[in-house]
Amino acid sequence: MKVVILDTYYPRFLKSFYAEHAGLSHASSQEQTQALLKAAFGTSDFYSRHLNSLGVDAHDLVANCVPLQKMWATENDVSFSAWALRLPHRTFRLPVIGAQLAALPGLMEVAIAQIRSLKPDVLYCQDLSFFPGEVLKDLKSDVRLIVGQIACPLPPESFLKGYDLILTSFPHFVSRLRALGVASAYFRIGFDTRVLDLLGKVQRDIGASFVGGISRHHGKAVPLLEYLATNTPIEFFGYGAKTLPRSSAIRKRHHGEVWGLDMYRALARSRIALNRHIDVAENNANNMRLYEATGVGSLLITDRKDNLGEIFEVGKEVVAYSSQEEAAELIRYYLDHPEEAAAIARAGQARTLREHTYRHRMEELVPVLERHLGARRP
Structure with missing residues (x-):
């Protein structure tokens, strides 16, 4: 064939x-x-x-x-x-x-x-x-x-x-x-395991990050990200930040576009990786960030979806939030409890490497x- x-x-x-x-x-x-x-x-x-x-x-x-x-x-x-x-x-x-x-x-x-x-x-x-x-x-x-x-x-x-x-x-x-x-x-x-070979050893020097685009398809995510930028020490990477107002809290902590291996490296540097699905996903978990973040060994904190439990065990392999307040609370909690965060991140990575490559x-x-x-x- x-x-x-x-x-x-x-x-x-x-x-x-x-x-x-x-x-x-x-x-x-x-x-x-x-x-x-x-x-x-x-x-x-x-x-x-x-x-x-x-x-x-x-x-x-x-x-x-x-x-x-x-x-x-x-x-x-x-x-x-x-x-x-x-x-x-x-x-x-x-x-x-x-x-x-x-x-x-x-x-x-x-x-x-x-x-x-x-x-x-x-x-x-x-x-x-x-x-x-x-x-x-x-x-x-x-x-x-x-x-x-x-x-x-x-x-x-x-x-x-x-x-x-x-x-x-x-x-x-x-x-x-x-x-x-x-x-x-x-x-x-x-997720493709070749990424780990290409990255080599990466120092986790970022507490929490959002690595992703900001566009018309991510309209509902912007208020969440603005809230987190104001209420947590989260850092931002990706495209689209220039479309935001100059007063945006996101822009003050945004580190620019990252593509390919640089995108994976930003995730790998992060102890915590926030995920948010585009609007068209509706109530289903599906995006690449689920597998990319867990694949490089970061703790994935993602928006709660009906089918998320079919992909990962919530609470043991990934963490889920239902509101911006809960997302901020989870980020602060796991930054303050690094060993607990690392244990979930290891379990999430093991699940991805076992079933989601x-x-x-x-x-x-x-x-x-x-x-x-x-x-x-x-």
Whole structure:
């Protein structure tokens, strides 16, 4: 089974990464891809590496990285077009949505050319907003199974209809997608142990932190974070702080953007890591921070959700809060009781390494893909 994993990276990360790696844009597409994957941004090669170890022929595409995609196009004699996307059967107009691909002419063409050159059995899309439904429909002449994965707000329905299967870490999305006539299943995310090797030994010199973004999708979190900034010694890392008023208590303790390994390092430096889900998660625990924080051995204090107990044992492996006041109280308590905090953190890390790694997830994913591929055989 051959699988192409298509992902898009945050433009802010890509801009920062290429600024820090002068000359990388002139390297081969393979060298650029490897450099990006080594940075451990997002899910990096956490899927492909374990799939390959399980006997799957897996390939990573970072579809919205302009220098990388331009170099691949040059190497393979594929030219960037203007705004129109030309396929053998029809011509499409690039939509203004998703990974800002409409502002980057040719990116979709290059991604399609890459997919067709690789001829995968499965196209696995980590960004459901990248390909419009009509493009996915056209790709089905080259790909047997098109799978999407989502843990963010759903794109328009027209983008969903082209998928043969959509996996989601939001339990409540499964029934909603099925109601639209799209096959869907619950699939959790996880932690990759390679991060621990890349980080090495990290000194825990931060008492408590929130490492994450501040955006319109985190609207309900801002009052909580402001309260904690005023009532606890919590520190902040991530993007979006500049959108807050200058008087914000968060901004006074914010240390800027951290991406990839720097993000993991900020978590690993923290004895306590606060987590808060985006609004669209509703009452379900699902996000990457659950596994990233516990994976690096920090005490996770997270918002209480209905299914949290299915992932971790609350009170013994992680700690949960139901209000901003309770969150502040828990942070202060565990800062004052470091041995108790460390014991829960160790138990949380052990649970993640035992059950929630990407090796475990890929062992779960392979039979799902094989089953759906088998169902689509002529």
